[in-house]
Amino acid sequence: MNPLELTLGIMTAVGGFVDISELVFAAKAGSTFGYALIWVFAVGTIGIVVFSEMSGRVAIAAKQPVFNLMRHRLGIKLGLLTLVASVISNLITCAAEVGGVALILNYLTGAPYLPMAAAMTVVMIVSIWVLPFEWIERVYGLLGLVMLVFAAALVAIHPPWDKIAGGFVPHIPAGLSTKELLTFAYFSVAILSAVMFPYEVYFYSSGGIEEGWAPKDMLKNRITSIVGMGLGSLLAIAILANSAQLFGPVNVDPEIPGTAAMQAAIPFGKWGLILALLGMFFAVSGAAVETCMANAYSIAQFFGWMWGRHKKPWEAPRFTLTWIVLFALALLIVLSGVDVMTLVEFAILFSILVLPLTYLPLLLLAGDKKYMREHVNGPLAKALGWLYFAIITAAALAALPLYFLTSGGNG
């Protein structure tokens, strides 16, 4: 198998795991609770591997992406509700990513934030227009790997590996006050939501169709989802662990993405900082492209339009117009002056509310012999799928109360 064939999983995961929300939440989680939240990342990673593999398998077996079949399973009323909720969630997320890219460019060059947001939106639109799908995933996925500088930084600062390993065991730190316990719970729910953002699954399954996956690609789907998501998770955990080691002891609260970049500056100096910012720039740009395209895929597939970037833009006109308009709307939200971090919080909160609606039809489809034939969910996929559905439903129910009780995780 050619390693370049893994780029769909890498782009999906880098855009999903180390996007603007994760850069903030992973760093904050580390500085606030040390290594205690690593297990939430691990749990979320298994969940997103399970569902992305399932969505890829559905795309291969039924030759249809998730949203094409979702409406058929949910019916028009619930299907439309899911579509509207995920479009709003993805649009807010996309706006947060566009704002994040502009913020990082501002750190790198000193250029003003709002003109940078406008310029980068144009650059991203042009890149989707010009590049075929394989090149979109290669450019954004592979350049996002510059984020590996965070993993190198973790090794360089000689962290307590035993404590990091202990963080993988599910536990709640002892001695927390009620207020701290609620904040811990909020962080757990937010991290789970950020790891399992629905757009990752929409993008991944549509990407499988874009690449023309066939039944012979079942193993590729499995490897791509495990390697891609595993890599994304590794990067997010590295950011958390760096933060626990470097920021927690000196009470630094990494509320803005720029603080996370300092993790590479401490061991590697100026070039570490530049690499970290470049990695963040490519990863967040990839996330912006991924959220926008996932949104356009969902809308086009729900209404049965022609879609896909394996076609020329004029061969799928409504799909093309949709992703351009969605990018323009995301830019408008940023230009309205709303704070990027506020957008991140709303994106996470809104996405967790739609998680159960997103994953239920996928679970039903992957368990349907009529569509899936011999590729139907086996006992393990079925058990894990329903277990994770229960977890995300509980998280969705707890999200709003926890948000208000903890003032959005600020205690």
Added chain:
Amino acid sequence: MTPDSPIKLVSELLDLPLLDSEGKYCGIVDDVEFSGDAGKILELKALLVGPGAYERRLPGWAFWLVRKIAGDRLTRVPMDRVRTIGAVVKLECAGRDLGLHRDETRVGKWIPRKGAL
């Protein structure tokens, strides 16, 4: 499955995507039309495609909103133009022959035909 096979309409046909003979998506089965009458054999006559079919499936306020955004166009696809019914409904002819690509063609006029690799 072929159009003559007995099918559970709601669970197996409604809301499936339509794919024409050129492999192009051309909408969703938004509703179905029957022939027959009370006491007579009920037969599936056509598939209905387009936002106009939402009227009987959405609450009044929601359909009002859909009509304002997408209009109330409705296209009939006779059952004799259907080849197979599975994860998608495959048609025996091109979607444009049935008037299913009108919106796509209209929007296509606004999209420049250059610059893409």
